[in-house]
Amino acid sequence: MAFDKYLINRIHQEKGVLSKEKAEKIAREEKKTFTGLYEFLSFYTFFKTKEKGKHTIRVCKNLSCHMDNGNKILEKLKETLKIDFGKTTTDGEFTLEETSCLGACALSPVLMIDETTFTNIEPDIIPLLIEKFKKEKIKPLKINISAPYGKFILRNVYEIDPFDIEEYIKKSGYQALKKAMEKGSSFVIEEIKNSGLRGRGGAGFPTGLKWEFVRNEREKPKFVICNADEGEPGTFKDRILIENDPHSVIEGMIIAGFAVGAEKGIIYIRGEYEAGFSILENAIKQAKERGFLGKNILGSDFYFDIEIVKGAGSYVCGEETALIESVEGKRGEPRKKPPYPSNKGLYGKPTLINNVETLTNVPLILLKGSEWFKQKGTILLSLSGDFNWKGVCEVPLGTSLDYVVNKIGRGIKEGKLKFLILGGVSGNIILPSQLNVKLNYKDLCEINKSIGSGAIISVNEKRCPVDVAKNIIEFFRDESCGKCIPCMRGTDESARIIKNIWKGNGIQGDIELIFEIAETMELSSFCPLGQTALKVIKELILEFTEEWNTHIKEKLCPLEICGNE
């Protein structure tokens, strides 16, 4: 398997920095136009065209980290290195960059130096951290887990050595694959359909149906893509699975490949998940050695192979068609749907795209049966923010939110709950009065909410909704791909308005204007990023109108949070 077969991987191999000459050379070799290559390069935050420092510091500025002293970290970094973001120290040692969510929100605040993630940073340790920085072996993060109703998806997490396939096999690893191949693809698809499993990436599309669409396509070859581009702020459950139970993901993919008739699998993993990348790489190698991947899988004539493509710092690439574009070596701009990937996906061929957690569920369903899953199927939730306990928990669908917040999350730190953000920053607001809702697709739908990526960020009373809103909208502004006007301008303009309100420069009519922008973005953005970018903010305004008005009319933040850059 040639890692650099994919353009994005090839640029990673160049450490993400290309000079003009190098870019020209690669464009020629990749049979791409020079312009096309530059368009591609300039899209991803990991890639640069100018020499960078020896080390790159990427510091998260999204909500969970922001709420956890994030600003102080940013300031301290600037102060220590004596440079601004985007710049390199004069000795050429460090380049300082802001970045979107690093997917370790339970351990906030978080920063990365090169491939190493540092968690629970105190501002004071930053000078030492930088001074003492040495490259070391990348280790999986230790994130809390909790499974009060039993570990199913998390069955192997912290139980086995993720670098050793034998340990996975001992725990009935690859038995589901065996069963699938014995029973045939129709059986597998029926089981998945019957289980009621829905996509855990955020959209919640019925998985079995998707599989059936791809299987029914006549075009060949077909692809299975594992979407490991977990980027929704507040979400880090896929990271735990990849880093601690890679074979469950791989087994799920092989079964999917078998069921839909694909020969090639691709794991698109975010560039920030360096540990996950090497763990998956090792796991694929071992699976191949053991005959679970490659030719004649389990002695049959079924062939399936998996390659890893490494993202390069773009939230929108988690959107399936943008992800496909990215794999194809293009800017991660979403495509028009239909055609859906199941019909015309990677290189125009039928493509199954499933999220990590979704695929991890597959071996489980096959071994325990779809009826079991229907009754007892679980979901992973990523808890961060103002919880007393932060981490990933596994609960059955239908568990009440109150239980999650108060029992698993052990209540709220420093005061009472003001609101929850459910499903990540493109999700919804849940008020304390709504905590009795059950976490399943139907009940949430009834109160107009959705579980999204399973992220739950709790916000306590001492926090200002305007400040939260500012953080969220700046995330969307930075991650908008720029393809469509409504999203490109809508995120930027609303970020400007909210920042003005935040700074005390708000004027009468700002709120109405935000709502007008929101309507246009919802109705005419090209992809879900733009369509949902103002969803949480709208709810924040509706639920906390008083506070917003005080900001605008009296030009002050009642909680004295806003206004300090």
Place this chain on the structure above:
Amino acid sequence: MNNKVRIKIDGKEYLFPQGIKIIDACKEIGVEIPALCYLKEISEEGTCGLCVVEVKGFKTLQRACITEISDGMEIFTNSEKVHKVRKMNLEFILSIHPAECITCDADGDCLLQDLAYRYGISQSRFIDREILYKKDFVIPTIDGAGILLEEFIDEELKSKIFHIHRTISKYTRAWETNPFIKFYPDKCILCRRCVNACKNQALVDAIGIVNRGYKTKITTPFEIPLEKTKCQFCGACIQACPTGALIEKPRIGKGKIFHFKKTETVCAYCGVGCELVLYTDSNNRIIQAKGKEDSPVNKGRLCVKGRYGFEYVNSPERLKKPLIKENGKFREVEWEEAIDYVAKRLKEIKEKYGPDSIGLLGSSRCTNEDNYVLQKFARAVIGTNNVDNCARLCHASTVTGLGKALGAGAATNYIGDIKNTNVMFVIGSNMTETHPVISQFVKEHKKRKGAKLVVCDPRKIDLAEYADIYIQHYPGTDIALLNGIMKVIIDKGLINKKFIEENTEGFEEFLKVVSKYDLDKVSKITGVPADLIEKAAIIYGSAEKAMIFYTMGITQHTTGTDNVLSIANLALITGHLGSEGNGIMPLRGQANVQGACDMGCLPDVFPGYQKVSDDEIRQKFEKAWGVKLSKGIGYAVSEFADLIFEGKLKAVYSMGENPVMTEPDVNRVRKAFEQLEFFVTQEIFLSESAELAHVVLPAAAAYEKDGTFTNTERRVQLLRPAKEKPEGTKYDWEIVCEVAKRMGYEMNYKNTAEIMDEIASLTPSYAGISHERLKKEGIMWPCPSYDHPGTKILHKDGKVKRPNKKALIFPVEYIPPKELPDKEYPFILTTGRILFHYHTRNETRRVKAIETFVPRNYVEINYEDAEKLGIKDGEIVRVSSRRGSVEICARVSDRPKKGVVFISFHFKDTNANILTNPVLDPVAKIPEFKVCTVKIEKIS
């Protein structure tokens, strides 16, 4: 695909074919959907969000420009929701576009302005609010430094400042240094039309979308200057731009479009015959050109010459008074005197030496009507068939070669047919520079439909980069190459037996000759690896449909006729002829070179290729013209120099030709022309040849004329005057008529339409053509009657225009060029044109942008050769042949094959034709411009 679907638009039911987009369906029923980013088949990304419509069953609005209709769809195009969203998206766009229409060149020619007007938006609510507060407002600068508002406040720039934070990220310097295209980044609305036009029309990918989100901008890779990219300055981006963000630099400050007169006419440069729209200001100056969007020829595209090259007509150097040379100096005279003098001198010479002592030159740059009148003047008034035109120097061998094989020496198919073929075989045609718009179609067809492209050329021309197979053979080895290809086709059983049997003759004889050309031998002669030849043969031979494109690389050889026959053989043995997507496309060089030939500006034929030697034909013309006509075949222009030296030719009457630049061995030609007893020329500028003339008669330029041009696909198109001709000039036909009258022959035409009627009455292939018909659309000849639609494809079903309707497969052997490299002259010189200039540069040197961009000539030398000679890029070197030498700048690259150098003939002092060899193809009498030998020396 013929399935119809039933949809509802705004409550009414309609039936449409499946697969069309909502926007097109709406257009068809007259419901206009606003769209800033959409250009059909060129830009279909759905960026602007203005075309949104409500579709029942969808939560979000749908983009009409990228959403296909489906059965039962209910569409609402103008609901309140739709209206609101469109307005907000317009406001979004205006947040990054300063409303400075007052000073904008695109005022009145701006889609954004139109839409803002229609939706009633005067200014965006999105402004940099800090300005209102004047609180520490820092105006960002490109270098990131920033200045305080206090230091910068300037009322005039206010609208710009209001948006400065939003527009600064779009800044780029990539456009600053080129003379053609101006980019105002702050006006750019990021709709991507320009990028897609560059990607999908021009196919050079010079500019792209850079960065993401709110920092997105349009620029070049690494922000290199535009001229360092592959940009050809065709201006497709300008034409695509819906605002004033992209504009022609020379047009800036020249006025607003609503004050201009708009004229649809035909480009006066190459033979593609692009239809263009010219805009003329109230001072009778042409200011701007656009490609005509619905033209079947160019579909809105132009090249750098089409878009910028009109400027010469406005030049103060235009001739405005007739000139008579006295004591070596020109004296301005009145028309009366000039015409009298010309008539008198011609009469004297005719009486003294006989009519055949006078030679006449028609022009490929003049209209059919001009050329018809000129040859009529030659034949009916002077009484000679010594009339020729510069086609002699470009496609004479096509006329002879294809004439022999197929019975008609013209392109067999139409330009739009490119999209129907599977394989495009291009040989000896640097079409990206000589026929840029056709090359765009070729590249587009490859990109869009994956058609195969084979390119054979001694120079690694731009098109080679797009090719599936690129063959770099030695100049003058085309026959060996083609025979080699045909042998592979025969050996692999890829010939079309049925076609050969039914539609051809001579195949058996041909087999005997071709069988000698095995790959080893061919590889040795051509310098091309055998496997490449084989691959090319298989691609062409096994294609379902294939078209051959060739230009001067094939024709300008002493074996030009044979080369063309060889091309015909290739098409005939594979049956790639006579149907859609199957044909031979000789690309004609000049705007009306096809027409000048059609009109009989050739020494052996009357209009429509009717032979002067045919008694019946001659009698027809004698009857029409009322005089006895000569049946002897006249002289070719390439023979003029020799004839002058021999004393057989005493006078030349030229209509706009410039032989002392275009003939081979121009030093010799100049000497010859200096010996003429009388040389008169009709000209728009004092060209190099005009300087030698005894009388110069100032004429109108093409953009000032009405009349017709016939393009490379045989399409007769109507010209319309975009401006008044300068006072003191006359139309070419008018001048000829006056001289004729003065010589005692009445030629009275009220206008050019009347001339065309006479042409139609005497020329079967033009019989159905009239100006009235052409006002609607160009017509492709043959068009035998007024109700005939014209002929898009010649030789339908393989039935050619020869007496037995069978095409002739005529075996040809490889004969080396007349000069071959030796110790003294070790390099092969091949000649041609470059994109930016045109022929003898009399027009393009008067186009400021072009002349500043390419002010001088150069010799292209291969890296390895340059290294051996110690020549550096940009160094002035001496290039000499047996006939002359030039001192010229060296351009070192991998373009020419090793041992081959290239020079253009655009520049007087470094003219390639100082060096070229005046040897002729025995049949076509075309000179061997493409091969002579030279030596190269360092000067210092």
